[in-house]
Amino acid sequence: MYKKMLPLLLALPLLFFITSCSEYTGSKGGPQAISGVADAASKVYVPPGKYDEFYLFTSGGFNGQMGVYGLPSGRLFRVIPVFSVDAEKGYGFSEETKSLLMTSYGFMPWDDAHHPELSQTDGITDGRWIFINGNNTPRIARIDLSTFETVETIEIPNSAGNHGSPFTTQNTEYVIASTRFSVPIPQADISTKDFATRYKGTITMLKVDPNTGEMSIHFQILCPGFDYDKAHCGKGPSHGWAFFTSYNTEQAGTLKEIEASQNDKDYIAAVNWKKAAEYIDAGKGEEMTVTYYHNIMDEATQTATSRVIKSVKVLDPLKYEGIIYYLPTPKSPHGVDVDPSGEYIVGNGKLSTDLTVHSTTRMLKAIENKAYEKVIDGIPVLKYDEIVAGVVKQPGLGPLHTEFDEKGNAYTSFFISSEIVKWKLGTWEILDRIPTYYSIGHLCVPGGDSRKPWGKYVIALNKITKDRYLPTGPELTQSAQLIDISGEKMQLLLDFPTVGEPHYAQAIPADKVMPRTKKFYKLEENKHPHAIKSEDEAKVVRDGKIVHVYMASIRSHFTPDNIEGIRVGDEVYFHVTNMEQDWDVPHGFAIMGAQNAELLIMPGQTRTLKWIPQNTGVYPFYCTDFCSALHQEMQGYVVVSPQGSNKPLKWWTGSDNAL
Amino acid sequence: MHIQSTFTFISSLGLMLMASAFFNGCGGNNESPTQKLQAPAAVAEDEEEEETHSTGKATETAGASVYDNWYTNKGIGPVKNLTLSAEIDQALAAEGEKIFKEKCTSCHKPDKRFIGPAPKGVLERRTPEWVMNMILNPEKMVKEDPIAKQLLLDYNLSPMANQNLTEEEARKVLEYFRTL
Ligand SMILES: [Cu+2]
Numbered sequence: 044m045y046k047k048m049l050p051l052l053l054a055l056p057l058l059f060f061i062t063s064c065s066e067y068t069g070s071k072g073g074p075q076a077i078s079g080v081a082d083a084a085s086k087v088y089v090p091p092g093k094y095d096e097f098y099l100f101t102s103g104g105f106n107g108q109m110g111v112y113g114l115p116s117g118r119l120f121r122v123i124p125v126f127s128v129d130a131e132k133g134y135g136f137s138e139e140t141k142s143l144l145m146t147s148y149g150f151m152p153w154d155d156a157h158h159p160e161l162s163q164t165d166g167i168t169d170g171r172w173i174f175i176n177g178n179n180t181p182r183i184a185r186i187d188l189s190t191f192e193t194v195e196t197i198e199i200p201n202s203a204g205n206h207g208s209p210f211t212t213q214n215t216e217y218v219i220a221s222t223r224f225s226v227p228i229p230q231a232d233i234s235t236k237d238f239a240t241r242y243k244g245t246i247t248m249l250k251v252d253p254n255t256g257e258m259s260i261h262f263q264i265l266c267p268g269f270d271y272d273k274a275h276c277g278k279g280p281s282h283g284w285a286f287f288t289s290y291n292t293e294q295a296g297t298l299k300e301i302e303a304s305q306n307d308k309d310y311i312a313a314v315n316w317k318k319a320a321e322y323i324d325a326g327k328g329e330e331m332t333v334t335y336y337h338n339i340m341d342e343a344t345q346t347a348t349s350r351v352i353k354s355v356k357v358l359d360p361l362k363y364e365g366i367i368y369y370l371p372t373p374k375s376p377h378g379v380d381v382d383p384s385g386e387y388i389v390g391n392g393k394l395s396t397d398l399t400v401h402s403t404t405r406m407l408k409a410i411e412n413k414a415y416e417k418v419i420d421g422i423p424v425l426k427y428d429e430i431v432a433g434v435v436k437q438p439g440l441g442p443l444h445t446e447f448d449e450k451g452n453a454y455t456s457f458f459i460s461s462e463i464v465k466w467k468l469g470t471w472e473i474l475d476r477i478p479t480y481y482s483i484g485h486l487c488v489p490g491g492d493s494r495k496p497w498g499k500y501v502i503a504l505n506k507i508t509k510d511r512y513l514p515t516g517p518e519l520t521q522s523a524q525l526i527d528i529s530g531e532k533m534q535l536l537l538d539f540p541t542v543g544e545p546h547y548a549q550a551i552p553a554d555k556v557m558p559r560t561k562k563f564y565k566l567e568e569n570k571h572p573h574a575i576k577s578e579d580e581a582k583v584v585r586d587g588k589i590v591h592v593y594m595a596s597i598r599s600h601f602t603p604d605n606i607e608g609i610r611v612g613d614e615v616y617f618h619v620t621n622m623e624q625d626w627d628v629p630h631g632f633a634i635m636g637a638q639n640a641e642l643l644i645m646p647g648q649t650r651t652l653k654w655i656p657q658n659t660g661v662y663p664f665y666c667t668d669f670c671s672a673l674h675q676e677m678q679g680y681v682v683v684s685p686q687g688s689n690k691p692l693k694w695w696t697g698s699d700n701a702l
Numbered sequence: 703m704h705i706q707s708t709f710t711f712i713s714s715l716g717l718m719l720m721a722s723a724f725f726n727g728c729g730g731n732n733e734s735p736t737q738k739l740q741a742p743a744a745v746a747e748d749e750e751e752e753e754t755h756s757t758g759k760a761t762e763t764a765g766a767s768v769y770d771n772w773y774t775n776k777g778i779g780p781v782k783n784l785t786l787s788a789e790i791d792q793a794l795a796a797e798g799e800k801i802f803k804e805k806c807t808s809c810h811k812p813d814k815r816f817i818g819p820a821p822k823g824v825l826e827r828r829t830p831e832w833v834m835n836m837i838l839n840p841e842k843m844v845k846e847d848p849i850a851k852q853l854l855l856d857y858n859l860s861p862m863a864n865q866n867l868t869e870e871e872a873r874k875v876l877e878y879f880r881t882l
């Protein structure tokens with residue numbers, strides 16, 4: 044309803060803006076580039092107190108986190124820490140969350156996160172979980188969308204750059220992963236000059252428990268030493284298959300910029316994971332010794348624990364037939380995208396001038412007829428002419444990724460020519476194009492890689508924002524752009540800045556996520572070993588040099604708020620339980636001289652901060668999350684005595700309320 | 703947008719269902735003789751006690767106070783009418799004590815002023831409906847209910863935290879208050 048009123052409200056100030064500012068903004072793509080500014084503004088304006096229609100989950104790229112935005116407003120709601128420590132929330136600093144960042148390389152406080160992927164039921168995004176990959180130290184994380192917290196991380200062994208990851212099968216039976224960099228498997232000091240003969244790639248299938256969402260590595264497939272780049276799972280007729288692009292089929296070990304761009308065609312690896320899983324379930328495959336971490340946050344104890352796993356089952360296509368086929372695709376294909384029907388597999392050769400679309404039906408037939416060009420390390424290469432469904436001729440320069448709407452249209456991003464091109468599935472004709480600002484990588488249609496897209500918007504995720512915003516030194520904000528695709532012509536509605544690199548994003552209607560929202564953790568369900576359920580359980584316990592403080596926080600005081608008898612060099616653990624049972628009332632806990640971080644404790648949650656006092660004196664602690672009118676009063680003191688002092692431990696709250 | 707309104711609708715529907723289930727449940731059990739609200743006769747001293755703890759606003763001590771007409775004030779919230787049985791249900795009260803201990807003692811001590819008022823004898827100064835509505839709907843109460851507004855002033859502007867008790871839990875806590 045408000046939408047109808049809005050153009051009237053906005054037209055005046057916006058007109059003023061255009062006439063008064065355009066001459067000195069110097070912006071190439073400023074508001075003047077949008078036709079019908081007021082119309083565009085009315086389409087993204089969400090009045091105060093109203094909700095956005097979609098959640099947009101963006102990867103943080105090199106910040107290792109995930110951003111949560113509203114669409115169409117482009118407002119940032121939250122940054123979820125995933126692979127990088129986050130002092131704001133004490134993530135990776137509190138004793139409970141540290142384990143989520145454990146890997147076989149040790150505690151890993153950062154990563155490069157690329158592809159958020161929503162869980163699906165029957166090929167439709169269901170709003171339960173969202174997965175995301177860590178490229179650098181190969182990992183996949185799962186975020187629970189009832190709490191928007193990272194609840195699981197799992198390391199991928201035999202991987203050296205977890206890029207083609209973590210795309211879901213149509214019922215989230217599996218999430219998949221492929222290694223970008225091939226390396227010796229098992230790792231060994233073998234020269235890159237022996238790349239072609241000694242380096243290998245892997246594809247990993249992680250099973251997802253349908254109830255808990257918990258991941259486990261079911262098996263890996265050993266592949267020739269190419270670079271495996273992007274991936275997507277099949278659906279409908281291609282359900283049971285997963286597709287991975289590869290480049291560097293030249294198997295060059297140096298100057299890949301030139302040497303990995305020699306072949307006219309590289310490959311999309313089509314993996315029959317159903318068949319591979321059958322082999323595994325029949326006891327086939329080789330047991331391989333590896334070391335990887337699997338870290339899970341237990342919601343009851345609110346503590347993450349790590350498990351080290353020492354072996355993985357590996358299938359070698361030389362020994363097990365029919366699990367993997369190569370689909371030749373011009374030229375250095377990057378994105379591989381399956382349309383909502385599941386029939387078409389779009390391969391975007393980033394050095395090709397055309398888009399290549401393969402047909403699932405034709406692929407299956409070619410496999411049946413053994414229409415092979417050749418066989419590489421036991422993997423048949425299917426004949427190109429037998430599998431191609433069609434080609435989109437010369438749509439633009441540098442095609443990367445394709446997403447779809449529900450009307451049979453496809454939208455492809457072009458990095459070099461900075462644009463999105465809309466084309467028709469089946470006829471392969473180009474319908475429309477729109478410039479993006481600038482150098483678009485991925486793009487996102489809500490549900491656009493699933494069986495049910497909500498084709499209202501496409502979001503461009505750009506690499507460069509030169510001249511679009513107020514400058515902030517040599518580095519400018521990253522950005523996304525919202526484009527209306529509901530009509531025949533695409534219409535740019537909004538630019539909005541993003542945190543980190545918005546590498547890829549997925550969006551989902553808000554009403555699929557909101558009903559699952561948890562408002563607070565129930566105190567009675569808090570099974571944290573150091574939780575207290577009421578203030579009279581507050582206490583301080585010494586065990587040698589280790590001191591456990593069992594503390595409660597509620598608006599606007601801590602219990603205890605005075606502690607004496609702590610000594611220099613003690614290892615003090617503040618276990619703070621937030622006694623609130625109300626939505627949006629976290630409390631913080633910070634103490635002077637803490638070398639790790641503060642805590643941010645959700646209602647009903649327990650979090651632990653480790654603190655080692657270094658000098659005698661009085662150390663204030665306080666709540667960092669503004670919680671009430673008396674938030675400034677939410678504070679206390681720890682009196683620290685010299686090492687070897689005999690001062691007994693004492694604690695209290697309130698002058699006549701000694702505990 | 704429509705999402706929000708759908709939500710409000712669902713949650714208020716949920717609340718209504720819960721509330722009606724609760725009242726039906728109670729009505730069914732309420733065959734025993736019931737005790738009407740106490741007469742306002744013995745109120746004066748109680749309010750005096752409250753005033754001695756107040757921040758000392760002159761207006762409160764001078765005759766007409768919002769506390770005076772407590773017996774007509776049922777508060778604002780889901781509980782409209784509640785009749786208490788003559789006998790205290792000890793089992794119910796015991797469950798209420800447990801809930802009180804876990805979720806309320808951070809701010810309320812049973813028999814002395816703390817962050818918030820002492821619940822001891824509360825039914826001699828508030829209606830049972832008011833007490834339950836205060837527990838269940840504190841945000842609205844401190845904004846709109848005259849007694850709750852005054853209490854907020856008298857207790858250092860520390861608004862009561864919503865601990866999201868269910869109506870059933872609040873009823874148990876109320877029963878516990880009767881034993882104090
Ligand atoms: Cu606080």
